[in-house]
Amino acid sequence: MVEINLNQEQLKWCDDHAKEIVEHYGGDKTRGSGSYNHNKISSNWIGVKSEVAAAVWLRQNFEDSEVLPYFIDFKNSRNKPDIGLFDNFIEVKGLRNKDWDKWKRCIPPNQLKKYVDRKAIVIWTTTEGSITDGNVKLKGWNYASDVKDNGVYLRTICDQTWLKDDSLMRSMGDLKEKLIK
Numbered sequence: 001m002v003e004i005n006l007n008q009e010q011l012k013w014c015d016d017h018a019k020e021i022v023e024h025y026g027g028d029k030t031r032g033s034g035s036y037n038h039n040k041i042s043s044n045w046i047g048v049k050s051e052v053a054a055a056v057w058l059r060q061n062f063e064d065s066e067v068l069p070y071f072i073d074f075k076n077s078r079n080k081p082d083i084g085l086f087d088n089f090i091e092v093k094g095l096r097n098k099d100w101d102k103w104k105r106c107i108p109p110n111q112l113k114k115y116v117d118r119k120a121i122v123i124w125t126t127t128e129g130s131i132t133d134g135n136v137k138l139k140g141w142n143y144a145s146d147v148k149d150n151g152v153y154l155r156t157i158c159d160q161t162w163l164k165d166d167s168l169m170r171s172m173g174d175l176k177e178k179l180i181k
Contacts, residue, residue: 002172004053006134014052015131018044021074042129050094050125051082053136058085061176081120085179089118091144094125100139105169106160107147115144121178122147124169140169 006014021044051071058067068084070077071092081089091111095103105124107115115122122144127136142163150168151161163169 001140002057002138004056004136004138006049006052006056006136010052011131011134014045014048018048024075045131046094046096046127046129049127049136051092053125054090054092054123054138055083057138057172058083062179081118088179089120091115091120091122092125093122094127096129097126100126103156105142105147105163106154106156107144108158109161112144112148112161116148120144121175138172140171141175142168142170
């Protein structure tokens with residue numbers, strides 16, 4: 001596991017970006033968008049903080065210009081990963097800290113199919129649903145195909161494919177080695 005502590009400038013950007021996402025999808029009075037059908041600012045903080053933390057970690061380990069944070073332009077990022085690095089399609093999945101032991105590694109089936117087709121790498125994170133807490137834990141990673149091949153059905157707020165077996169999650173150190181090759 002790797003811990004990233006986002007600074008105040010990064011947290012301000014995350015807050016602004018989460019608000020922009022919510023507004024784009026009709027405000028927090030709607031059912032929301034995507035597989036999860038939620039559109040609350042606090043829910044979006046989890047994802048946005050997780051994406052920023054993953055990009056920070058990647059930039060600590062690779063040339064800044066090689067890390068392509070497509071999540072920044074979410075309106076025009078269709079068919080792009082959250083983050084690109086070399087030829088890798090990297091997706092980031094975040095949960096609240098309190099939900100990790102219960103749900104861990106889940107991907108909705110429609111997303112999973114796209115991720116597998118693109119040979120995606122999925123980074124698993126946890127953080128708090130607060131914009132003042134900048135701590136994000138990068139728990140590990142998997143190929144999307146690991147989830148497809150070893151996952152089981154689980155119903156949370158939507159249908160999920162759940163990689164239940166903890167021993168199948170790969171370490172962040174292994175990801176760095178994999179991406180260097």
